[in-house]
Amino acid sequence: MTGQVRTVDGRVAGRRGQATRQKLLDCLSEMLSSSPYRDVKVIDVARKAGTSPATFYQYFPDVEGAVLEIADQVAADGAGLAELLEGRSWAGRAGWQTAQELVDGFLDFWKKNDAILRVVDLGAAEGDKRFYKLRMKILNSVNGSLTGAVAELQAKGRVDKDVNPAAVAGSLVTMLAAVASHQKGFTSWGVKQAELKPNLALLVHLGVTGRKPTR
Amino acid sequence: MTGQVRTVDGRVAGRRGQATRQKLLDCLSEMLSSSPYRDVKVIDVARKAGTSPATFYQYFPDVEGAVLEIADQVAADGAGLAELLEGRSWAGRAGWQTAQELVDGFLDFWKKNDAILRVVDLGAAEGDKRFYKLRMKILNSVNGSLTGAVAELQAKGRVDKDVNPAAVAGSLVTMLAAVASHQKGFTSWGVKQAELKPNLALLVHLGVTGRKPTR
DNA sequence: ACTTGTCCTGTCATGACGTCAGCTTACCGA
DNA sequence: TCGGTAAGCTGACGTCATGACAGGACAAGT
Numbered sequence: 155m156t157g158q159v160r161t162v163d164g165r166v167a168g169r170r171g172q173a174t175r176q177k178l179l180d181c182l183s184e185m186l187s188s189s190p191y192r193d194v195k196v197i198d199v200a201r202k203a204g205t206s207p208a209t210f211y212q213y214f215p216d217v218e219g220a221v222l223e224i225a226d227q228v229a230a231d232g233a234g235l236a237e238l239l240e241g242r243s244w245a246g247r248a249g250w251q252t253a254q255e256l257v258d259g260f261l262d263f264w265k266k267n268d269a270i271l272r273v274v275d276l277g278a279a280e281g282d283k284r285f286y287k288l289r290m291k292i293l294n295s296v297n298g299s300l301t302g303a304v305a306e307l308q309a310k311g312r313v314d315k316d317v318n319p320a321a322v323a324g325s326l327v328t329m330l331a332a333v334a335s336h337q338k339g340f341t342s343w344g345v346k347q348a349e350l351k352p353n354l355a356l357l358v359h360l361g362v363t364g365r366k367p368t369r
Numbered sequence: 370m371t372g373q374v375r376t377v378d379g380r381v382a383g384r385r386g387q388a389t390r391q392k393l394l395d396c397l398s399e400m401l402s403s404s405p406y407r408d409v410k411v412i413d414v415a416r417k418a419g420t421s422p423a424t425f426y427q428y429f430p431d432v433e434g435a436v437l438e439i440a441d442q443v444a445a446d447g448a449g450l451a452e453l454l455e456g457r458s459w460a461g462r463a464g465w466q467t468a469q470e471l472v473d474g475f476l477d478f479w480k481k482n483d484a485i486l487r488v489v490d491l492g493a494a495e496g497d498k499r500f501y502k503l504r505m506k507i508l509n510s511v512n513g514s515l516t517g518a519v520a521e522l523q524a525k526g527r528v529d530k531d532v533n534p535a536a537v538a539g540s541l542v543t544m545l546a547a548v549a550s551h552q553k554g555f556t557s558w559g560v561k562q563a564e565l566k567p568n569l570a571l572l573v574h575l576g577v578t579g580r581k582p583t584r
Numbered sequence: 585a586c587t588t589g590t591c592c593t594g595t596c597a598t599g600a601c602g603t604c605a606g607c608t609t610a611c612c613g614a
Numbered sequence: 615t616c617g618g619t620a621a622g623c624t625g626a627c628g629t630c631a632t633g634a635c636a637g638g639a640c641a642a643g644t
Binding site for chain 1: 572
Binding site: 170208211215 | 633640
């Protein structure tokens with residue numbers, strides 16, 4: 155399935171090599187959590203992994219290349235977010251629960267991977283196609299389902315004709331991602347974590363169904 | 370009012386110095402638009418401004434310091450976003466128009482300053498207080514008014530009691546900012562610019578009033 | 585022990601960083 | 615007109631990260 159892991163100079167990596175490679179990725183991940191992206195240096199990652207910069211360059215072209223690798227793993231994990239919406243109903247009380255669980259799951263995922271995700275966000279915003287694609291891969295899992303839900307309700311006449319399902323779904327997903335990235339900002343607006351979630355769920359429910367939830 | 374502009378080593382900057390300083394800021398701004406933040410180097414900015422790196426360091430401690438300066442100017446400009454909501458009504462047709470104009474104004478502002486704003490966003494997400502404060506300064510102008518609008522409707526009983534005005538307003542503002550940053554992402558979801566805006570306005574209207582707009 | 589291929593690092597040229605002393609320019613009062 | 619003074623700029627320098635290479639260390643099979 156996935157082609158063998160290869161070093162930059164074309165050799166196939168063996169067991170030991172793969173371990174070193176992974177260790178470098180882990181250390182890079184940690185560094186991204188603890189220092190600004192701009193200040194993450196190859197030499198620091200290598201030192202932290204107990205190896206030399208030259209070793210780093212054997213496995214990755216540069217910091218960005220390694221970041222893309224991590225992001226790939228996260229994106230694969232993120233595809234599981236689709237389950238949050240698989241076979242869920244948006245009607246009545248069930249709809250309210252669907253919205254709540256979506257918000258919960260999404261925020262958890264984002265929080266767990268916040269460091270790498272904000273780098274992906276930056277790369278995508280800067281127009282880098284590789285980051286852009288990864289961001290899409292993550293968001294699409296949720297966005298597709300959400301678009302489908304809106305379109306379905308629209309077909310049943312329960313949502314206005316002039317609503318664009320993809321636009322609404324995309325905006326909601328983007329909102330969830332951004333709010334997750336800036337949760338701290340809400341505390342200075344006097345909003346606590348616990349209060350934030352139901353209000354987000356409310357917005358999602360309103361956006362998808364056009365109606366207030368029945369709780 | 371504003372204390373005199375000073376060089377890093379404490380001298381006050383005269384006319385010529387201020388011009389050089391501003392030129393450096395302008396060139397930095399351009400570079401932020403054309404290359405990834407991580408790759409913006411002092412030496413490139415200086416070259417572009419037709420001066421030497423040493424001159425750059427006379428006015429700014431580092432690239433980040435200069436970015437903060439630009440962001441300050443943008444934040445001052447962004448305070449004007451409050452006008453988009455000053456004295457507006459959220460009732461009936463007027464409410465729909467308010468939502469539309471808010472979306473329009475916000476997206477325009479973000480697009481005009483996208484390069485610097487995504488750096489501010491990154492800094493804030495990374496927990497840097499200086500960037501965080503600037504982001505707040507920009508968003509507060511809109512968020513305050515929006516929170517007020519929701520709270521007012523809530524007082525009149527037209528919005529549910531258990532809605533947290535600040536949480537809803539903050540989420541909507543965050544959504545606008547994020548969507549503006551990732552407008553390109555929507556095209557790959559098959560959503561055109563022109564379609565995006567009314568759907569965003571719909572979400573804003575729904576969030577603020579809890580009802581569909583009358584158009 | 586010997587070969588083979590993987591894995592790592594010492595070393596080096598290159599180039600960015602950030603500081604400093606010192607040169608040039610502009611302004612101002614005598 | 616002529617210094618004097620402060621502003622403005624840069625060349626030069628030590629330090630450090632980058633990225634490439636060749637060669638040494640190591641494990642595994644023969």
